[in-house]
Amino acid sequence: MYNPKSSEAEEFICHNEVLASLQFAEENKDNVEVVDKILKKARLKKGLTHREAAVLLDCTIPEKVQEIYQLAREIKQDYYGNRIVLFAPLYLSNYCVNGCVYCPYHFVNKHIPRIKLTQEQIRRETEALQDMGHKRIAIEAGEDPVNNPIEYILDSIKTIYSVKHKNGSIRRVNVNIAATTIENYKKLHDAGIGTYILFQETYNKETYERLHPTGPKHNYKYHTEAMDRAMQAGIDDVSLGVLFGLELYRYEFSALLMHAEHLEAAYGVGPHAISVPRIKKADDIDPSAFDNGIDDDIFAKIVACIRIAVPYTGMIISTRESAECRKRLLELGVSQISGGSKTSVGGYFNPAPEDDNSAQFDVSDRRPLDDVIKWLIELGYLPSFCTSCYRQGRTGDRFMEICKSQQIHNYCQPNAVMTLKEYLEDYASDATKAAGEKLLPFEIDKITDETIRTKVVENLNKIHNGERDFKF
Ligand code: SAM
Secondary structure, eight states, X not given: OOOTTOSXXXXXXXXXXXXXXXXXXXXXXXXHHHHHHXXXXXXXXXXXXXXXXXXXXXXXXXXXXXXXXXXXHHHHHHHHTTEEEEEEEEEEEOOOOOOOTTOTTSTTOOSSOOOBOOHHHHHHHHHHHHHHXXXXXXXXXXXXXXXXXXXXXXXXXXXXXXOXXXXXOOOEEEEEOOOOOHHHHHHHHHTTOSOEXXXXXXXXXXXXXXXXXXXXXXXXXXXXXXXXXXXXXTOOOEEEEBOBTSSOHHHHXXXXXXXXHHHHHHHSOOOSEEEOOBOOOXXXXXXXXXXXXXXXXXXXXXXXXXXXXXXXXXXXXXXXXXHHHHHHHHHHTOOEEEOSOOOSTTTTTSOOOTTOOOSSSOOSOOOOHHHHHHHHHHTTOEEEOOOHHHHTTOOHHHHHHHHXXXXXXXXXXXXHHHHHHHHXXXXXXXXXXXXXXXXXXXXHHTOOXXXXXXXXXXXXXXXXXXXXXOOO
């Protein structure tokens, strides 16, 4: 039985409920009356159930599909404006004891160099990231209790937060490490992490077990209930994701939304963000070996339908995707992107040669961060390096409450403007600086509260004169 409140993986991700939702969607995808009813609810911009969203995802009526895209654009605009938050991954170690068949870090792969950064190397990577202009990173590591124990992750977080190179600082460290215990999540929480990220990879238990044949990650229940343990440990910003291409996308879509429903039902807080990675080529991994790859059109529809189903949840797209694809998805709902990413261990300080095979996967968008910033500005977006919410205690249900009432603009817009100004002063090329300085007055004008607007203008002058790190 589907029970969103249950703490049992197979009850909140209930296989039969996913199948019933897929059947309901199949039966109703071209039923104008049902689709209209769902769209009417969606227009309230408060979200949809997984079943309702599944119908929209399957719908093939051309004019309704256009309505879906239009609504996704509107919701994106209402909740996130034109702001896009930037981040970068930082790979700490590719030692891994798991056997994930889609990931080149699987332990059977004996020919990729295994690297675990020392704290000194992490300091250098952090400086390199700061010199690009990054303020928010996601640390990544394989699962290996001997080489990458929690103490190593905690030391690394401490190192990263301690580095202050020139005007740089990493102000938010998000963490993408394997499912762990409540005790370890408590330690991560105490270390001051931002979001805990864990991709489910696939929600289908049978597929999951087949694709994770060996190692601790084989345990579907332990992996699927990880976010519950994180929440119980006090981490109330968690980020979900599936690796599209492993299983039928319709299955993943419904189950992902069920996971969001579960977190909301059990803890009163939905996911802070959802990532939508697609499987990519990597060292000994050939994506075509997986039968469920999705094309760009389906991918865009998935993003639009997630945007409609969970309007208050951030959506993240990485450099796995090309600039062209990212452009399309930004419009439909993505609110956060990585830029200038390296997916190899130590890749920022020591860029790998072109023929290197040590990256976790090939990136499609290889542009430097500065190019991405300029590109965003030219597309009409406001790039943001804001890390303020969690530092000001706006996490979990506090964040969601502000977000659901669409009040988050009052914080995000000023913070985006001030952090972009920092970027322009410290890191931008002349061309990006010119484009950014031209944009700022328009973005300042959007701040409706006069007191805040005046304060922002004052702070921009202070930033110009060398002060840093203003936030609302
Ligand atoms: N070891 C941690 C775990 O098990 O969750 C950290 C994950 S790994 C460093 C980050 C993510 O990369 C994985 O969760 C997986 O979804 C993704 N990934 C692995 N292989 C990939 C590939 N070939 N293409 C695209 N993404 C991949």
